[in-house]
Amino acid sequence: MSISAKTTALILLMGILLSFSAFFIQRSVIYPAFHDIEVDYAKDNIDRVIGRLEAQREIIDATVYDWTAWDDTYSFIRTGNPDYIASNLYPDTFLNFGFDVALFLNLAGEPVWGGVFDFSSEDGYVNLTETHLDGIVSAIGGYRERIDFGDSIENQSASGVVLVDEIPVLFAMRPIVRSDGTGPHAGYVVFGQFLRDGLIDRFSEQLVQDFSIEPVSESGGSEDPGDYTLDVIDQASLSASKIYSINGTPSLRATAIMPRNITELGREITQFGIVLLVLLCGFFAAALLLLFRRIVVKPIMSLRADISNISNGMDYSFRSSIRNNDEIGALSREFNSMLATIEANNMELLWLNTELTLKHQKVLEVQGDLQEANAELKRLSEHDPLTGLSNRLALEKKLKQAWEILCRTGDPLSVILVDIDFFKLYNDRYGHQKGDRCLKQVADILASAMQRKSDMAARYGGEEFLLVLPGTDAKDAIGVAASIREQIIAANIEHDRSPVAPFLTISIGISSIVPNGEIEMDSLVWTADKALYAVKGSGRNNFRYEPVCVAVESSSQLLG
Numbered sequence: 347m348s349i350s351a352k353t354t355a356l357i358l359l360m361g362i363l364l365s366f367s368a369f370f371i372q373r374s375v376i377y378p379a380f381h382d383i384e385v386d387y388a389k390d391n392i393d394r395v396i397g398r399l400e401a402q403r404e405i406i407d408a409t410v411y412d413w414t415a416w417d418d419t420y421s422f423i424r425t426g427n428p429d430y431i432a433s434n435l436y437p438d439t440f441l442n443f444g445f446d447v448a449l450f451l452n453l454a455g456e457p458v459w460g461g462v463f464d465f466s467s468e469d470g471y472v473n474l475t476e477t478h479l480d481g482i483v484s485a486i487g488g489y490r491e492r493i494d495f496g497d498s499i500e501n502q503s504a505s506g507v508v509l510v511d512e513i514p515v516l517f518a519m520r521p522i523v524r525s526d527g528t529g530p531h532a533g534y535v536v537f538g539q540f541l542r543d544g545l546i547d548r549f550s551e552q553l554v555q556d557f558s559i560e561p562v563s564e565s566g567g568s569e570d571p572g573d574y575t576l577d578v579i580d581q582a583s584l585s586a587s588k589i590y591s592i593n594g595t596p597s598l599r600a601t602a603i604m605p606r607n608i609t610e611l612g613r614e615i616t617q618f619g620i621v622l623l624v625l626l627c628g629f630f631a632a633a634l635l636l637l638f639r640r641i642v643v644k645p646i647m648s649l650r651a652d653i654s655n656i657s658n659g660m661d662y663s664f665r666s667s668i669r670n671n672d673e674i675g676a677l678s679r680e681f682n683s684m685l686a687t688i689e690a691n692n693m694e695l696l697w698l699n700t701e702l703t704l705k706h707q708k709v710l711e712v713q714g715d716l717q718e719a720n721a722e723l724k725r726l727s728e729h730d731p732l733t734g735l736s737n738r739l740a741l742e743k744k745l746k747q748a749w750e751i752l753c754r755t756g757d758p759l760s761v762i763l764v765d766i767d768f769f770k771l772y773n774d775r776y777g778h779q780k781g782d783r784c785l786k787q788v789a790d791i792l793a794s795a796m797q798r799k800s801d802m803a804a805r806y807g808g809e810e811f812l813l814v815l816p817g818t819d820a821k822d823a824i825g826v827a828a829s830i831r832e833q834i835i836a837a838n839i840e841h842d843r844s845p846v847a848p849f850l851t852i853s854i855g856i857s858s859i860v861p862n863g864e865i866e867m868d869s870l871v872w873t874a875d876k877a878l879y880a881v882k883g884s885g886r887n888n889f890r891y892e893p894v895c896v897a898v899e900s901s902s903q904l905l906g
């Protein structure tokens with residue numbers, strides 16, 4: 347895997363990890379934080395709703411308070427003065443306040459005058475007194491007992507919500523006192539307001555927050571009136587509800603549905619942030635990769651090409667051209683320094699090699715001379731200098747080798763012992779130098795008679811020669827001897843002092859055997875010598891074969 351590919355993979359991995367981290371942070375930190383803000387916002391909003399309902403109750407209560415401390419004109423409560431009622435209490439009086447319910451009760455809680463209206467109708471008000479008066483009087487009857495006449499006049503109040511025709515009615519009740527706020531109590535004034543959809547919508551507009559209400563039982567269930575109930579409806583909306591309690595009595599549940607703007611906004615912002623992060627990562631990764639290729643990969647590839655050129659061309663005078671002021675530049679400088687060292691070493695090696703070659707040539711020359719000298723030495727050590735035939739030492743070596751080989755192969759070994767007749771007389775007659783030449787002449791004839799490579803002609807003594815013929819049986823050996831004798835005679839070397847003939851003659855002893863371990867090698871030559879002796883004894887210039895026979899008496903015979 348190339349460095350570029352590794353770097354790309356690393357950057358991509360980092361980008362992926364970064365994106366996952368951002369996603370994780372969004373889910374585990376940012377979203378919960380936005381959600382908390384949203385919950386706080388929802389609580390505030392539902393508190394505002396509850397506050398609005400409470401404010402409305404306070405408005406009703408404040409108006410009731412105004413109406414209860416009137417002075418003694420409330421005598422109509424006690425007297426039920428119809429003129430007063432006719433001149434002061436009529437629907438328009440309460441239309442101005444927006445109160446749908448207005449009751450004047452005597453101390454027994456019975457209505458002296460009461461009116462129930464629906465002011466929400468577009469066709470003017472609808473009088474609902476006959477339908478609902480008794481129901482309302484009955485529903486609020488229990489609240490009179492909650493008013494403590496012994497308490498300060500400000501605190502002598504009871505408020506609540508009662509259901510009239512399934513519609514909640516928010517009301518306030520206070521006892522009628524004199525205008526100076528003192529007793530005796532003459533009865534009760536009750537004002538109330540139907541919490542119809544229209545009114546709730548108006549409150550919603552004022553609060554800029556939609557909400558709904560529903561009645562709750564006075565016990566309010568198991569829910570603590572101070573508790574908020576929050577429900578995430580879906581990704582876009584959240585519901586918050588809370589019980590509205592009046593003087594500790596659960597009265598209404600107000601519920602507001604709120605858009606989850608904060609979470610949505612947070613989600614959009616963080617998602618935008620993540621997309622932006624991924625795009626930026628991609629952009630920076632691409633830029634980083636380009637820079638990396640330019641700053642790192644390109645010089646490395648260039649250095650690699652230089653190294654390849656040098657190793658292919660073996661040209662150590664070449665230098666890398668990278669001059670970067672970084673690690674790759676340092677590498678290039680080290681590489682050039684190494685090349686300089688190699689070049690210098692190469693020069694030295696070349697010089698040493700030339701010297702070595704010269705010395706080697708000299709050694710070869712000396713070796714050649716030595717070989718020649720050795721060969722000459724060997725030749726000299728194995729040959730007779732006068733005749734050029736093998737000497738006695740080489741002869742013995744040859745005999746021994748042949749004997750050992752033929753012992754194994756079972757082939758015959760023949761020897762021919764040649765002696766020049768009356769050679770002392772020859773020397774005496776012709777001089778020693780001529781004697782030498784004569785010896786050489788005889789030796790040449792003997793050498794030429796050796797037809798096999800394994801045959802050997804050796805100078806055995808002064809004028810004695812021994813021919814070794816491995817693999818030649820007696821018959822062939824006798825043939826060779828006869829041929830030699832004839833060649834000597836044919837050479838016609840003058841020897842006028844010889845008692846045998848006027849020319850040089852030779853006497854020959856022949857012996858042959860198939861060598862084996864039980865026979866002494868010397869017996870072969872000894873037998874040939876014996877045959878030679880016999881030839882000399884019988885007049886010379888002849889040859890004789892004598893088989894090697896240790897046990898049986900020799901059956902030698904004179905031939906020719």
Ligand SMILES: Nc1nc2c(ncn2[C@@H]2O[C@H](COP(=O)(O)OP(=O)(O)OP(=O)(O)O)[C@@H](O)[C@H]2O)c(=O)[nH]1
Nearest residue numbers: 766767768769770771773777778779781782808809
């Ligand atoms: N010119 C010369 N003569 C040699 C050499 N080696 C030995 N002789 C001579 O060879 C002669 C050998 O003499 P003898 O042993 O009596 O043998 P012969 O005279 O040949 O007598 P028969 O062998 O009995 O026929 C001696 O006179 C040696 O001096 C040599 O290298 N050169």
